[in-house]
Amino acid sequence: MGRCPNCGEWNTLVEEVVTQTKANTATGLRRTGTSSVQPELLGEVKFENEPRIQTDLEELNRVLGGGVVPGSLVLIGGDPGIGKSTLLLQVSSQLSRQGKILYVSGEESANQIKMRADRLNVNSDQLYIYPQTNMDEIRATINELKPDAVVIDSVQTMQEPEVQSATGSVAQVREVTADLMKIAKGQGITVFVVGHVTKGGAIAGPKILEHMVDTVLYFEGDLNHSYRILRAVKNRFGSTNELGVFEMREGGLAEVTNPSEIFLEERLKDATGSAIVVSMEGTRPILVEIQALITASVFGNAQRTASGLDRNRVSLIMAVLEKRAGLMLQNQDAYLKAAGGVKLNEPAIDLAMAISIASSYKDRGTNPSECYVGELGLTGEIRRVTRIEERVAEAAKLGFNRIMVPANNLQGWTPPKNIEVIGVSTLSQALKLALG
Template sequence: MAKVKTQYVCQNCGYISPRYLGRCPNCGEWNTLVEEKVAPSKSSSTNTLRRIGGATTKPELLGEVSFTNEQRIKTDLGELNRVLGGGVVPGSLVLIGGDPGIGKSTLLLQVSSQLSRHGKILYVSGEESASQIKMRAQRLDINSEQLYIYPQTDMDEIKATINDLKPDAVIIDSVQTMQEPEIQSATGSVAQIREVTSDLMKIAKGQGVTVFVVGHVTKGGTIAGPKVLEHMVDTVLYFEGDLNHSYRILRAVKNRFGSTNELGIFEMREGGLYEVTNPSEIFLEERLKNANGSAIVVSMEGTRPILVEIQALITPSVFGNAQRTASGLDRNRVSLIMAVLEKRAGLLLQNQDAYLKAAGGVKLNEPAIDLAMAISIASSYKDRGTNPAECYVGEIGLTGEVRRVTQIEQRVAEAAKLGFERIIVPSNNLKGWTPPTGIEVIGVATLAQAIKVALG
């Protein structure tokens, strides 16, 4: 009988050590190494990966590879279709992560009901019983004859059921609760998650079954388990939001079938998740008129322009070192913009505490938000309100210049559609296109010029 070896595996990054260590040398986290017993494998994992769907692959010339255009399946949720790149791709492996209670199971139960119109759906739950899922389905008014509920955590049983039922899509809720009987480590460990995901990948690619996988997240907001989990799947979606608010944001961070910059916005109601077709109105509906420290930016999330309010509060610092706090914005970008304002625009900010926020819980991280951040900071510092019918788009350089941004036509058109009367943009973006009627487009070349136009 072969000897069973013992190793210590980091539950955060998957690092393997022959002995226990208090701190993982790979990711630097403390107390994440867990003891696992490793039994000798019966077959080579390399040979297993080469056989996808039971057929041994062989090298082919690129010109001789047969290819058929992917037929995407549309759901009733247009926001989800856009984030996925146009719909659900058959045979794809989609990973959805999010905080507990954010609505991942609700979203997938609704999607399962909609996909059941096109074929059989197997909903595998390792966290809830069939009666609990039935209660949620009644609340969501879901009753499909093609939707099968299967409370199970044993992967051998799940694979046998998939072979017998032959579903068109499988929902795994969640991957951390599934267990491979051949692996000796505990459920939810790195080894278990890696093997479970590997089996699901073979099912998706070999049998053409669409697989949705729910993944838990860590305290840092990333999906729990080894990073290889995200590398193995086709699409990684994050379901974000504040439990105290009804709005949820679905964001793609990896997508082999579409853009990774798309954003879908939903509202959680008693009857489930409903898509928000015009999120700009939500982000602006509670804005105070003539409030100082407020500026509207037209940000691009994938192919969609979204108007978001950036708020700034500048107050004299009580302590020696001024604080820089940001919510929904990059803190380093805030510090950079404030340094440029002090050096190029003459604002004395070194003894001022700065608190910035992107209203509505959205996260902004593109260069075009620089100008709106600078205007909101200058507005709060000078205690002057901005024009409520005005918005700002532009990137700021370290020398104080306002640099051009991409997709300026879509940004201006979205601002005009929502009733804004004036938009300040980089002067270099004024060439080669005609602004729509009803909105005044003002080009600025420097940060000082933009502040003078916006605040007088």
């Protein structure tokens, strides 16, 4: 048949050879042919630990788990204009001192990238700019150039010609990511991929995108402030929930080595409703000010508003305060926030939240040289938390004179001499010590 019965065109039929597979009638399994990969005993697998590649940004190295792993696929997501392209252009410039870097952009022309590079003082003989969206062309260029690292900005703009769907669709993103994974693992090339985010803050496209890559980083921050937070939510080569802090300046992103000072620098001395907590972000202790404002409710139902904190946790702690500490909060509006734009979500912040709420309700200020760590139970007990030694050492390093910790955390270690460590076992005891 030379003419297609569907479209009516001539000589468009193409013969496809169907591979015959032999089914196993006992198990229903099928083999498509011999494989070059054979099963190995775990103890006989040869493991070669490749050294990680270090960038000039120590914050980025730590979030990645100690540096860039060769042959890894790293996905970076964030809001528009937050600084993803700026970060990767700076990183590309730093990595180009150690090898060839191919920067593939589907959103900007070469002139636009050059303008941004001049502003960031980025110049390298090993950094190649390639404005392209066709994956066939990109694969051919990678095979010809043989770079040590590739940056794809962004994955939603890349297109597989064989896939008959719109650019940025689920099918396109899935196939492009699979192609990039083959390049990273097959040729040992480190691939950085920029991912757009949806209105809700999640990376756009299929969820399999995050499952396929080795590392997922979120670049967060408020466009009205200069500070940016790089957070790892998935990392096959290091700890998750690591956090790095950067400041956006005229010449690009600069790392902030001591973010605790930023979160505390504007704290008022005798303010009520303020409490300092030592929170752990991955392996790093960070001191953050938790602020609370308690006011009499004007409407029928009391309001519960939280910024940077879990609203359900706020409601739970207020219920415990009302039941176990005798504070009449059911007719009070509560507004809580973690100062500095950081998001806190661990049990150890419970005690500081309770003290800040009680401080605002009673209109009594807390000791400015005191901080609080502890999980609050529903019966009013203060429960132990993890990594207490690092938390206390960080508070002592920043000049705090006293820290309140769970009593059960005092066993098995020796506190530093330059800070007073007080163990508390109940909420009532903690409020009495903190507010008198």
